Amino acid sequence: MSSLTPATVSKAADGPTSSASLAGRIALVSGAASGIGRAVAAGLVAAGAGVVLGDIDQEGCEKAAAELDTAGLPGRVVPVSLDVTDASAWERFIRTARRHFGYPDLLVNNAGVVGIHGLEGVSDDEWQRVIQVCQRGTWLGLRAAVPCMHLAGGGAIVNVSSVFAHVGSGAAFAYHGAKGAVAAMTRAAAVELAPARIRVNAVSPGMVETPMTSGLPEQFVTDFVAATPMGRKAAPREIAAAVLFLLSEDASFITGTDLLVDGGFAAR
Ligand SMILES: NC(=O)c1ccc[n+]([C@@H]2O[C@H](COP(=O)([O-])OP(=O)(O)OC[C@H]3O[C@@H](n4cnc5c(N)ncnc54)[C@H](O)[C@@H]3O)[C@@H](O)[C@H]2O)c1
Structure with missing residues (x-):
């Protein structure tokens, strides 16, 4: 298990654990410079984890880490340049985590990019870009982190998907x-x-x-919000709360699930 504190992955069998505490856990977060990833990193640090922030935007990643540090939590965040489509970058990411904290036992595959074109408009370039980052990047993250979790004696992973995995648009x-x-x-x-x-x-x-949605066509966003029963967008921390729950021991018997956090969009 990690070198930070004793294992928490097996405590469920021993009785109640302190709700949402991730003290001593070692977390990897991709796409942590911005939006949802940044909110997840902040939540993890607040819950006591050591967090390695990875992002292709190195400057943004360093800024996010510095802000977490100045929030009174020095030494528990490490920013690393990470392109999730690059297997060797994942290896460096893991090595940095091990050097600073020990074997990572939490992973949030969050980095993503969006393309807005439908079936008849999508270009090869858009297809490649989106599939590489969202799909291949998730696979490479799993492949890099899972051996560490074996060595740590267990772990928890959250992949950030989308309501668009559930419904057409x-x-x-x-x-x-x-x-x-x-x-x-x-x-x-x-x-x-x-x-x-x-x-x-x-x-x-x-x-x-988030910055991702501020780059989308205004009408697309307006129509999406109008079709959302709760009638608004989510704040990044509302997604981070669900991620943190699934990482925590409160979710100790939950695996293979896909938690919609969509204000009722897919329920219509
Ligand atoms: N914002 C939404 O409405 C929404 C809805 C559903 C799902 N999501 C998903 O949530 C995740 C986070 O999105 P967000 O809204 O916070 O977007 P965002 O654009 O604010 O953040 C995404 C981060 O990923 C990083 N990134 C992009 N390509 C990368 C790469 N190759 N390697 C490493 N980092 C890379 C970006 O630099 C950025 O910091 C994504 O997977 C996205 O698809 C977002």
Whole structure:
């Protein structure tokens, strides 16, 4: 288990654990410079974990880590340049985590990019970009982190999918495909890794107020919010709360699930 504090992955069998505490856990978060990933990193640090923040935006990643440090939590965040489509970058990411904290036992595969074109408009470039980051990046993250979790004696993983893995939209064809694959990989990994006490779950957000959605066409966002029963976008911390729950011992018997956090969008 990690070098920070004793194991928490097996405590469920021993009785109640302190709710939502992740003290001593060692977490990897991809796409941590911005939006949902940044909120997840903040929540993890607040819950007591050591966190390695990875992002292709190195400057943004360092800024996010510095802000967490100045929030009074020095030494528990480490920023690393990470392109999730690069297997060797994942290896460096893991090595940094081990050097600073020990074997990581939590992973949040969060990095993502969106393309807005439908089936008849999607280009090869858009398809490649979205599939590479969202789908292949998730696979490479799983492949890099799981051996550490074996050595740590267990772990928990959350893959950030999307409500677009569940419903069609008439747009964003490559993104639907990639997030559907993330949902399928989540279930496959959950079944394969359960005997090793590694839980794997997904969170599927609806529309969230982040730099990703501020870059979308205004009408697309307006229509999406209008179709959301709760009538608004989510704040990143509302998605982070679901991620943290699934990582925590409060979710000790939950694996292979896909938690919609979408204000009721998919329920209509
Ligand atoms: N915002 C939403 O409405 C929404 C809805 C459903 C799902 N999601 C998913 O949530 C996740 C986070 O999205 P967000 O809204 O916070 O977006 P965001 O754009 O604010 O953050 C995404 C982060 O990923 C990083 N990134 C992009 N490509 C990368 C790469 N190759 N390697 C490493 N990092 C990379 C970006 O630099 C950025 O910091 C994504 O997987 C996204 O698909 C978002």
